[in-house]
Amino acid sequence: MGTIYRGGSRGALAGLRRPHLHPVPSVADRLNAERHELAGAACTAADPEVFFDGTQDATDVAKRICGGCPVRARCLWLALEHGEAFGIFGGLTADERRRLRxxxxSAA
Ligand code: SF4
Structure with missing residues (x-):
């Protein structure tokens, strides 16, 4: 099965807007690639799956990684700007970002 990618090119995280359209490995690969564009991102060498897994253990791991990330504010800003509905960005889960909104x- 081919990769379904319908993301736009508006910003660094644009392709993550509808991750349910992607096979999970492709989402993870894309997430990894996008995050690497944030120079100095602490998740560069991390397993991108932990940012989307949704289990408490994975969420704890992802949040620990984000907690030491020098580009956390920028990452959170991008996620808010693009309305990312899934995954952990800037140390916040999708639910936590929704509460912020x-x-x-907002990122504006
Ligand atoms: S805040 Fe978290 S998800 Fe964002 S770049 Fe840093 S480590 Fe990666």
């Missing part, structure tokens, strides 16, 4: 926090 409900409080009026």
């Amino acid at each position: 409900r409080k009026g926090v």
Whole structure:
């Protein structure tokens, strides 16, 4: 089965907007590639699956990695800007980002 990729090219994380359209390895590969564009990203050598797994153990691992990341603010900004609905970005889960947005926090 070929890779289904329908993401736009608006920004660094644009391809992650509808990850349910991607086979999981492709999402992970793309996530890894996009995150590498953030120079100095702490997740460069991490398994990208932990950022999408959704289990508590994986979430804890991902958050620990993000916690020491020098580009965390930029990563979170990109996720908010692009309305990323899945995965952990900038140390926050999708639910945590939604709560931020409900409080009026945005990338703008
Ligand atoms: S904040 Fe987390 S997901 Fe974002 S670049 Fe840093 S380590 Fe990767």
